[in-house]
Amino acid sequence: xxxxxxxxxxxxxxxxxxxxxxxxxxxxxxxxxxxxxxxxxxxxxxxxxxxxxxxxxxxxxxxxxxxxxxxxxxxxxxxxxxxxxxxxxxxxxxxxxxxxxxxxxxxxxxxxxxxxxxxxxxxxxxxxxxxxxxxxxxxxxxxxxxxxxxxxxxxxxxxxxxxxxxxxxxxxxxxxxxxxxxxxxxxxxxxxxxxxxxxxxxxxxxxxxxxxxxxxxxxxxxxxxxxxxxxxxxxxxxxxxxxxxxxxxxxxxxxxxxxxxxxxxxxxxxxxxxxxxxxxxxxxxxxxxxxxxxxxxxxxxxxxxxxxxxxxxxxxxxxxxxxxxxxxxxxxxxxxxxxxxxxxxxxxxxxxxxxxxxxxxxxxxxxxxxxxxxxxxxxxxxxxxxxxxxxxxxxxxxxxxxxxxxxxxxxxxxxxxxxxxxxxxxx
Amino acid sequence: xxxxxxxxxxxxxxxxxxxxxxxxxxxxxxxxxxxxxxxxxxxxxxxxxxxxxxxxxxxxxxxxxxxxxxxxxxxxxxxxxxxxxxxxxxxxxxxxxxxxxxxxxxxxxxxxxxxxxxxxxxxxxxxxxxxxxxxxxxxxxxxxxxxxxxxxxxxxxxxxxxxxxxxxxxxxxxxxxxxxxxxxxxxxxxxxxxxxxxxxxxxxxxxxxxxxxxxxxxxxxxxxxxxxxxxxxxxxxxxxxxxxxxxxxxxxxxxxxxxxxxxxxxxxxxxxxxxxxxxxxxxxxxxxxxxxxxxxxxxxxxxxxxxxxxxxxxxxxxxxxxxxxxxxxxxxxxxxxxxxxxxxxxxxxxxxxxxxxxxxxxxxxxxxxxxxxxxxxxxxxxxxxxxxxxxxxxxxxxxxxxxxxxxxxxxxxxxxxxxxxxxxxxx
Numbered sequence: 001x002x003x004x005x006x007x008x009x010x011x012x013x014x015x016x017x018x019x020x021x022x023x024x025x026x027x028x029x030x031x032x033x034x035x036x037x038x039x040x041x042x043x044x045x046x047x048x049x050x051x052x053x054x055x056x057x058x059x060x061x062x063x064x065x066x067x068x069x070x071x072x073x074x075x076x077x078x079x080x081x082x083x084x085x086x087x088x089x090x091x092x093x094x095x096x097x098x099x100x101x102x103x104x105x106x107x108x109x110x111x112x113x114x115x116x117x118x119x120x121x122x123x124x125x126x127x128x129x130x131x132x133x134x135x136x137x138x139x140x141x142x143x144x145x146x147x148x149x150x151x152x153x154x155x156x157x158x159x160x161x162x163x164x165x166x167x168x169x170x171x172x173x174x175x176x177x178x179x180x181x182x183x184x185x186x187x188x189x190x191x192x193x194x195x196x197x198x199x200x201x202x203x204x205x206x207x208x209x210x211x212x213x214x215x216x217x218x219x220x221x222x223x224x225x226x227x228x229x230x231x232x233x234x235x236x237x238x239x240x241x242x243x244x245x246x247x248x249x250x251x252x253x254x255x256x257x258x259x260x261x262x263x264x265x266x267x268x269x270x271x272x273x274x275x276x277x278x279x280x281x282x283x284x285x286x287x288x289x290x291x292x293x294x295x296x297x298x299x300x301x302x303x304x305x306x307x308x309x310x311x312x313x314x315x316x317x318x319x320x321x322x323x324x325x326x327x328x329x330x331x332x333x334x335x336x337x338x339x340x341x342x343x344x345x346x347x348x349x350x351x352x353x354x355x356x357x358x359x360x361x362x363x364x365x366x367x368x369x370x371x372x373x374x375x376x377x378x379x380x381x382x383x384x385x386x387x388x389x390x391x392x393x394x395x396x397x398x399x400x401x402x403x404x405x406x407x408x409x410x411x412x413x414x415x416x417x418x419x420x421x422x423x424x425x426x427x
Numbered sequence: 428x429x430x431x432x433x434x435x436x437x438x439x440x441x442x443x444x445x446x447x448x449x450x451x452x453x454x455x456x457x458x459x460x461x462x463x464x465x466x467x468x469x470x471x472x473x474x475x476x477x478x479x480x481x482x483x484x485x486x487x488x489x490x491x492x493x494x495x496x497x498x499x500x501x502x503x504x505x506x507x508x509x510x511x512x513x514x515x516x517x518x519x520x521x522x523x524x525x526x527x528x529x530x531x532x533x534x535x536x537x538x539x540x541x542x543x544x545x546x547x548x549x550x551x552x553x554x555x556x557x558x559x560x561x562x563x564x565x566x567x568x569x570x571x572x573x574x575x576x577x578x579x580x581x582x583x584x585x586x587x588x589x590x591x592x593x594x595x596x597x598x599x600x601x602x603x604x605x606x607x608x609x610x611x612x613x614x615x616x617x618x619x620x621x622x623x624x625x626x627x628x629x630x631x632x633x634x635x636x637x638x639x640x641x642x643x644x645x646x647x648x649x650x651x652x653x654x655x656x657x658x659x660x661x662x663x664x665x666x667x668x669x670x671x672x673x674x675x676x677x678x679x680x681x682x683x684x685x686x687x688x689x690x691x692x693x694x695x696x697x698x699x700x701x702x703x704x705x706x707x708x709x710x711x712x713x714x715x716x717x718x719x720x721x722x723x724x725x726x727x728x729x730x731x732x733x734x735x736x737x738x739x740x741x742x743x744x745x746x747x748x749x750x751x752x753x754x755x756x757x758x759x760x761x762x763x764x765x766x767x768x769x770x771x772x773x774x775x776x777x778x779x780x781x782x783x784x785x786x787x788x789x790x791x792x793x794x795x796x797x798x799x800x801x802x803x804x805x806x807x808x809x810x811x812x813x814x815x816x817x818x819x820x821x822x823x824x825x826x827x828x829x830x831x832x833x834x835x836x837x838x839x840x841x842x843x844x845x846x847x848x849x850x851x852x853x854x
Contacts, residue, residue, distance in 0.1 A: 044496045069471045071689040100718045107713040125552035148712035262498040264720040285575035286534040291527045293691040
């Protein structure tokens with residue numbers, strides 16, 4: 001029954017019941033987290049054999065004819081560039097490797113634009129105003145990078161097939177202060193949405209007012225399917241940009257953080273050769289070479305794409321029941337109440353959740369009081385400001401199934417209480 | 428006999444003889460390098476057992492109570508902060524860890540000053556002019572960082588006990604555009620000089636005109652002694668700055684690049700807690716955590732400082748004969764000729780060499796033609812401009828002893844020929 005159709009008395013009675021359940025949960029002194037997209041211990045164990053692939057029998061002199069244990073090979077070893085090229089379906093010369101975090105690569109790419117501009121454009125530090133479009137809800141760490149560099153963020157609504165492209169096209173073509181847009185095109189953070197072919201094509205065909213406008217295509221979940229037999233397919237943005245005559249307009253990012261070890265993986269950027277070569281030449285001021293031993297460790301652990309797929313299928317085995325558990329519990333407990341909606345992703349690390357307006361902060365805070373940590377309400381919006389205070393990101397990966405069930409029970413109780421309070425306010 | 432005292436005829440005869448030796452060497456088609464401070468293969472082998480320390484028996488949950496294989500612990504794991512604290516003789520809370528390259532840490536530290544300023548000062552990108560003092564000869568990659576950020580470099584002469592402190596004190600106190608100075612205080616690059624206690628104390632007592640002036644103390648060779656029984660000792664700059672009432676005035680850098688694997692080690696910065704905390708808070712926009720598995724790998728490989736010392740003594744065993752070979756050959760072949768001088772370092776990776784004025788470029792170029800690659804002449808000076816064209820950095824670490832002897836023979840022939848040509852010009 002819809003909460004809105006219940007009488008005040010009914011709601012109050014229900015609230016009393018829920019509060020008693022809530023207090024009981026609180027008494028358990030739990031310490032659970034659905035806050036961050038952290039792989040579980042079980043997932044980490046999958047990559048343990050990777051720690052043994054480098055040993056005294058290893059040939060450390062690869063295709064670059066240099067000992068990977070020593071200095072050199074700034075763009076990354078050939079074998080590892082090809083590894084990412086295969087994942088991203090581009091040529092190895094379109095790939096540059098970085099350290100353990102694609103976030104650092106994104107930050108540094110923007111940092112270099114700030115200091116030097118892009119392919120000869122005015123350095124952003126010399127401009128009065130630099131703006132980025134931010135599809136919302138989105139990834140908080142993208143927004144943090146913008147804030148660090150004083151970049152003004154403009155919200156663009158996300159639809160199930162990608163950002164509102166009418167708005168993107170209009171803004172990008174009219175305002176030369178707009179230098180970029182953040183995209184998580186496959187299994188988006190936090191909704192798990194997948195960009196449609198039409199959206200990707202419209203991105204590739206943008207006519208930006210700024211010559212140094214770039215699409216920051218964070219393909220973080222490119223191979224992170226929950227249902228490996230029905231993987232989401234999106235168009236290849238590098239290829240589409242080439243076709244549309246905009247070869248330099250996109251930087252694509254990806255990493256093995258959620259393939260092998262978070263914080264100890266390898267990361268890469270794909271782009272036009274012009275962009276890649278410019279990046280490599282600027283990287284020369286910052287580093288001699290990234291950790292090539294870790295690059296070699298990865299390529300030896302994944303000799304073929306087939307090995308990588310099999311490995312990702314094991315991740316899916318662990319992740320899928322968790323996502324299904326959460327979605328099923330939400331469906332069963334909140335499905336008929338008219339107080340919330342949520343997504344049902346087929347990959348990635350998150351489930352998007354919208355409560356009634358004005359309830360998200362309260363839900364997250366009540367959860368915390370009962371020992372369940374959620375991502376901060378508002379974190380999915382620039383400046384931490386969700387204008388409707390309703391979006392909550394659910395990260396089901398880290399807890400065990402039992403913990404997840406416990407955490408969801410508490411979350412659901414909190415959603416119900418906050419919704420009743422909201423409805424009562426209006427009655 | 429001094430070349431200068433030889434007659435023109437004698438010099439010409441000698442030149443003919445040397446050119447014939449040179450052409451013979453050229454015919455060998457050698458491919459040797461004394462260009463970069465690269466450890467040799469033999470040195471790399473010393474750290475191979477480190478690749479085995481992480482395995483299924485490892486306890487990945489350390490003092491931070493978090494699985495190091497997962498996200499988190501931005502400043503680096505406690506165990507590894509203590510590792511560097513012990514090396515640098517500071518407290519662990521004065522240390523922040525970084526990725527595989529201290530160069531990146533230096534670059535990023537300057538980059539953050541460029542974007543944000545230091546502890547509230549005006550961001551350098553908003554200033555008309557930023558200047559750094561550069562003791563010369565010095566490390567080319569320091570200069571490259573300055574060039575990248577458009578920082579004007581001012582040469583300061585290096586003496587055997589450190590930079591010319593009269594000049595440093597005067598410039599730093601008078602010009603508020605001077606925001607930093609590069610120092611390699613122990614076994615300096617390229618001369619192998621060691622800063623005296625007086626120099627360190629004068630550094631700590633600087634009275635800079637700029638509030639955001641910092642000493643960039645690159646202690647790259649802090650434990651890289653050639654004679655471990657007689658290690659060079661320098662005063663602790665962090666402690667001296669504290670004593671002098673300038674606790675925030677220094678950033679100290681160090682890494683394991685030349686302890687374990689170049690490009691696959693770990694790096695650290697030490698500074699006041701104020702500077703460190705400010706750095707950590709800014710790092711939050713750039714990364715979730717550096718490679719903590721590699722941090723753990725290092726601390727497990729070096730459970731105590733004694734283990735580290737024993738490991739470095741093995742490096743010394745390999746390096747010492749190479750340095751002694753070069754210095755002995757220079758002494759025997761050039762000692763009496765009055766055409767060059769060189770240093771005799773007790774640690775580090777380089778030997779400093781000065782030819783007659785106006786000869787360095789020619790020597791390096793002749794060496795290259797005969798298959799011996801030296802660091803570019805001029806590289807030891809900002810903008811690649813050695814005003815006297817005489818400084819050459821010799822890096823003896825990478826070749827085998829036999830290769831080194833061959834390379835030195837050729838180098839010595841080239842020095843002699845270039846010197847004779849120079850003297851003949853003036854006759």
